[in-house]
Structures are given as C-alpha cells and as structure tokens.
C-alpha cells in the first residue's frame with residue numbers, strides 16, 4: 001500500500017511516486033501528458049517544439065524498465081532520514097532559464113536527492129556544493145536548494161541531466177543512456193540558440209554533450225577533446241561557436257577526497273558566468 005505524506009514545503013499530501021498533475025510544485029505534467037513506454041516512443045515524443053511540453057513528457061517517461069523499477073522502489077521504501085516525506089519518484093526534467101546562456105549538464109538524478117524532490121540536483125550533497133557555488137558566482141538567487149518550492153531561481157542558467165532517472169549505483173547502462181538520449185538532444189535543440197557556454201559535470205556529462213551536439217550537426221574537434229577540470233573546447237555550429245567547459249562532478253567521491261575544492265568549482269562556474277555574459 002502506498003503511503004500518502006505531506007510535502008515538506010506546502011503540506012499538501014502526495015503519494016510516492018507522485019502521480020502527474022496532482023499539484024506537486026513545478027510538476028510540468030498533467031494526467032493527459034503522453035507517456036513514452038519504449039525507446040521508439042521516446043524518439044517520437046521528443047519531437048515536440050515546445051520546451052514546457054518536452055519537460056512534461058520527460059517527467060512521465062517509462063521507457064527503461066530497470067530504472068522505472070528502481071526509482072519507484074526508492075520512492076516507496078525511502079531513506080530513513082526522509083521517511084516522513086513523499087518522493088517524486090519520476091524522471092527529472094531540465095530546470096532553469098527558458099532562454100539560457102549557460103547550460104550545466106550532469107549525469108543523472110540522485111536516488112534520494114532529485115528523485116525525492118523532483119528538481120535536478122536538489123536535496124543532495126552534490127547539489128549543496130553546486131548551488132552554493134552557483135550563488136557565489138552570480139548564477140543562482142540562493143545558496144541552498146532544498147525542495148521544489150524553496151523560491152530558488154537560476155540566473156540565465158539551465159541545468160539538465162544526461163539520463164533523467166536515478167540509476168542504481170549512479171550507473172545507467174549503455175542501452176539506458178541511449179534510450180534517454182533523445183530527451184537531452186531535443187532539449188539542446190530547443191535552447192541552443194541562446195547558449196554561450198556549456199558546463200559538463202564529469203566525463204559522462206562531457207561525452208554526452210559532445211555526442212548530443214554532434215547529433216545536432218555541430219562540429220566537435222577530432223580527435224575528441226579529453227575531459228578535464230577547467231578544460232575548454234569549442235563546439236562549432238552553423239553560424240557560431242559555443243564553449244564547452246569541463247568540471248569535476250561535485251560528487252562526494254570528489255569533494256570528500258579534495259579532488260574538487262570550492263575554489264576549483266567556483267573558478268569553472270565563474271568562467272561560465274563570464275563567457276555567458278551574466279557577470280563581468
């Protein structure tokens with residue numbers, strides 16, 4: 001039996017996972033949003049020209065059986081420290097500016113982070129690092145990101161995950177990565193006209209960015225530029241170039257070990273803010 005619990009911000013009651021169109025803050029879907037159940041349906045439904053509709057379709061996708069099972073099991077079982085909260089338990093769409101100048105591309109939602117709160121990078125340690133840094137460099141209005149009704153806004157920035165469902169051990173399979181790829185490709189296609197700089201978090205985000213831009217017909221250097229922290233590469237489109245910036249993922253594996261420090265993260269995101277002409 002599914003429990004029904006109050007949202008930590010609004011107090012409204014929700015089942016876990018959250019049914020579409022029931023009032024969850026920021027839920028882009030309704031109960032009429034079409035659901036992709038296969039890779040072919042993902043490809044077809046990613047064909048919308050409307051970003052809000054794309055977000056809605058992403059948020060109800062069920063095309064990867066293993067990931068659907070995992071995200072919903074986590075949503076029902078819950079980590080003990082979040083046992084009194086409802087869990088989103090659905091794919092996490094892109095979030096932020098509709099006409100972004102800076103695009104941040106990560107790996108996938110965390111099982112007890114975005115898979116709980118419904119907003120990318122929100123509610124986990126990686127997000128704590130990331131949003132604090134985005135705030136320090138002028139790309140976010142608040143330094144914390146707690147839940148989807150906390151009032152936080154990104155400034156000229158949009159964040160997307162390469163794979164939209166939380167995977168076990170943070171490791172999507174190649175088939176799952178490829179099944180999900182049309183969602184990010186479609187999203188890039190809809191926002192790319194205003195983007196000046198892409199920040200890829202980790203090598204997975206880096207490779208996904210290169211693959212997605214190549215799929216859009218952009219030129220990426222050959223041989224493929226190697227990922228590294230602070231590394232810059234150019235993505236060459238039909239009439240302009242975008243800078244791709246590499247950034248170590250703010251995972252606990254990197255932040256606990258000192259591989260990624262706050263100044264290192266700030267340096268890359270500040271560079272993005274400058275290239276995006278959001279700060280001087």
Ligand code: SF4
Nearest residue numbers: 061063064091165180
């Ligand atoms: S990972 Fe992507 S394609 Fe697979 S179920 Fe989630 S949203 Fe759909």
